[in-house]
Amino acid sequence: MGRAPCCEKMGLNKGPWTKEEDQILISYINENGRGNWRALPKKAGLLRCGKSCRLRWTNYLRPDIKRGNFTQEEEDTIIKLHQALGNRWSAIAATLPGRTDNEIKNVWHSHLKKRLIPQQDHQGQAVRKTKPEQGTNKALSVEKPKFHCQDSNSSPVKIIVSKQEPGTNNQSSSLQYSSSDDISSSLSFTDATTTTTIPDNPTEIYLTNSGDGDSVSNKHQELDQDIWHDVVSSQDHSLSPVLHRGGCGFNPFTNDDINFWCDLFTRTEDISHLLEF
DNA sequence: AACAGCTTCAACCGCTGTCTT
DNA sequence: GAAGACAGCGGTTGAAGCTGT
Structure with missing residues (x-):
């Protein structure tokens, strides 16, 4: 498996994006679509690696990005999903339209994790498994799981x-x-x-x-x-x-x-x- | 005002998975 | 099936901004 050469080794720019670079990237994608990220910077005339362009676009420039603070509902969703999925930020982000995995990851580490620490004694306990009964009638049961559902839908x-x-x-x-x-x-x-x-x-x-x-x-x-x-x-x-x-x-x-x-x-x-x- | 410590968040790095040849 | 190319993911970093002293 070959790995893409690092930006710095190819004399490409690193660090924060300038407004000009942003504009070039936006214009190019609007005209040509995303296509091949690796080839994109060359075609667009950017001194950036494809990876950097993709990240900038998906995490910041995409038109459907929702900016601003997370709502309580969004935070609750992140907490629930993190309990269920762990650090699978992209999966969590997929349930929150307009939010990126990077953003969610940052929010988790800067806000939500700290908020949850005092509660850890009460949640996230190991699930105790009940062995199925022997024989043909394999009635199955699961004892109290760790996930706490806060919704009231009884269906x-x-x-x-x-x-x-x-x-x-x-x-x-x-x-x-x-x-x-x-x-x-x-x-x-x-x-x-x-x-x-x-x-x-x-x-x-x-x-x-x-x-x-x-x-x-x-x-x-x-x-x-x-x-x-x-x-x-x-x-x-x-x-x-x-x-x-x-x-x-x-x-x-x-x-x-x-x-x-x-x-x-x-x-x-x-x-x-x-x-x- | 100046400094230190803390927080936030954009960006990078290295790895893995998938697709193509 | 093997190898290369690429996209995407999650962990980490570091600069900038904020806050407290």
Whole structure:
């Protein structure tokens, strides 16, 4: 893997951008689009490396950048997502339109982290896992997770664990989830009414959010375009990489949805253990 | 007014992932 | 499959501004 030569080794400018440089970059991108960052500075006549141009554009010059202080709502979102995702700033930024990963990272380190330090005794505790029962009826439960949901939407959301292609209802089980409280209630794999048996030896598992009122198929279409397009193999017991690929880098959801998915992310490790068929 | 310490944030660095050949 | 090129990410840095003494 070759690495791009450093700017200074090529006699290029470093440090703060001048207004003239900004204007050149803006004009060039407005006329020609982003294209190849590496080639851009040469074509635009900038003595900067492509990396520097990309950073300047994405973090500062982009027209959809929202400047100014973060709202309380934005800060709360960052805190929640950071609890769920860790330092995955780009994934967090994807849920906050107009905010950049760099900005969020800075806000986190300068404001939010400090604010949270006194609360650490009460949050972020390790999740205690409950082993699934032995035998064919693998009723599953998860004890009080670390993520604290502050929303009051009580509509249950289901995760369908199916043996079939998404959209078909055969041999599926679901993880019932309610975002109404601090998630102190246990979670279990259920069908519509009762705890059910996970299909024996499924060859493939699909995760589908049936949503609250959304049809399975419609919801799945959305998800399929983002993070859920990968089939989770039951052999490798690794849900996390699949979820990690998409992270929160999508934005078709409302805040409630984001809360839900991020909560789900915190559980993926649990789920991967729970799905040991 | 001058200085020191602290905070903020734009920018850089080095690494990884993805795509192309 | 290997290697190169590139984009993007997260950690870190350092200059500028702010605040307290």
